[in-house]
Amino acid sequence: MNDLAAQDREVAGELAAALSRVLDRGRYVLGPEVSAFEQEFAAYCGTPHAVGLASGTDALALALAGVGVGPGDRVALVANAGGYGTAAVDSLGAMPVYADVDGESRLIDPTDLDRVLAATGARAVIVTHLYGALADMATVTGLAARHGVKVVEDCAQAHGAGRDGRRAGSFGDAAAFSFYPTKNLGALGDAGAVVTADPTIAERVTRLRQYGWDRKYRVALPHGRNSRLDELQAAVLRVKLTRLDAGNARRSALARRYGSAIAHPKVELPAVTGPDHVAHLYAVLTEDRAGLAAHLRAHGVASEAHFPIPDHRQPAVGDRYAGTSLPVTERLCRQVLSLPCHPGMSDADADRVADAVNCWGA
Known part of the structure; x- marks a missing residue:
């Protein structure tokens, strides 16, 4: 990652x-x-x-x-x-x-x-x-x-x-x-x-x-x-x-490359469009997170769920929030999976990740 x-x-x-x-x-x-x-x-x-x-x-x-x-x-x-x-x-x-959170943003x-x-x-x-x-x-x-x-x-x-x-x-x-x-x-x-x-x-x-x-x-x-x-x-x-802006620009360029290269019907991509998104993480959504993560791992690509357990469902809080309903939050926490996206990556690295995503289930 x-x-x-x-x-x-x-x-x-x-x-x-x-x-x-x-x-x-x-x-x-x-x-x-x-x-x-x-x-x-x-x-x-x-x-x-x-x-x-x-x-x-x-x-x-x-x-x-x-x-x-x-x-x-x-x-x-x-x-x-x-x-x-x-x-x-x-x-x-x-x-x-x-x-709750907005499902798109x-x-x-x-x-x-x-x-x-x-x-x-x-x-x-x-x-x-x-x-x-x-x-x-x-x-x-x-x-x-x-x-x-x-x-x-x-x-x-x-x-x-x-x-x-x-x-x-x-x-x-x-x-x-x-x-x-x-x-x-x-x-x-x-x-x-x-x-x-x-x-x-x-x-x-x-x-x-x-x-x-x-x-x-x-x-x-x-x-x-x-x-x-x-x-x-x-x-x-x-x-x-002194290098933060350059690093952010590189992250954003990688995110745009993913946006153009990844095309899988079971993978929803984030919108990374302008300076209001500095691509700290490139988090996709899929209903089969475990399946995609295992596939990527088999192809030598790391991934990680950011974040899999919503705060109100953590074991430490017990039933403190039993009556709290956050349907969008809970869905996103089930589906989210981050792909590698950092300034040390080359275009070829990003293409390799995109190819691995695209061949999932093929």
Whole structure:
């Protein structure tokens, strides 16, 4: 599904120089590399503020805390995005309430979100830009304003996706990014960030990432944690940020190639049409996922289901959501299968994958 070593090999010299710079300086936590990356990434996203954190899940949790979510609050979100949003909500003692997704976009369905917000009195909504596709933020932010709820964008799969001159992360009250190694902008380990236009949210997240301190050893905010982006990862991300747009363009080109080359009556392809989709994953749908995956494996092609179990049907929640019906979400989770799509692939690689899909059942 990915060849991270090959992708990193292309910038090995720059990465080595960046890491050496940190080692020579001898400062490893919350130093000049983190500050520089925060400034550069905020500028890239089109927001005044970015706060570097230890992971994408922490970024979601602290973004929610930054907009005022706390114990007992309800947070609306989708259930087809791998459980990371639910984990962040649970970590704050808040309660997830789920909206269904649109069958075509596979993103949050504004009509169902409207219903959920009206019925639950949610304090915030997490809008996940899944697979690299930017959600309908104009409609969602309009609904949020009408219901008086805060909007947190989950941009873990959408670094650089844009619409009408704005990039993912600049539409909501706050946004969370993951820099897990497989992301469009990936570190050499776990890392994350919150971006926002609101200085109060930025200050709150900055305090919460380090125990809630307003100065050393003085806890000014409750429920803080240790979630600091380290200098080594920040230095790596600074190198890779300069290549993000080129990597996104390559992903999109591969997705378009798949769209032209794959033609199988039992395989539904995603719509990857413009800059609002950066092709983090190329997720097809089929009613026989196991059969297609086995066929691809036999032809030497990797695949993976993103994501097979909806959040409200995870074993850990028991019958907590027994009365929750999300028919589109549940269908997509049964059918979704991701094909390889990353900047290290050649056109020939993509053609090989497409040929393998097309000969399924032949």
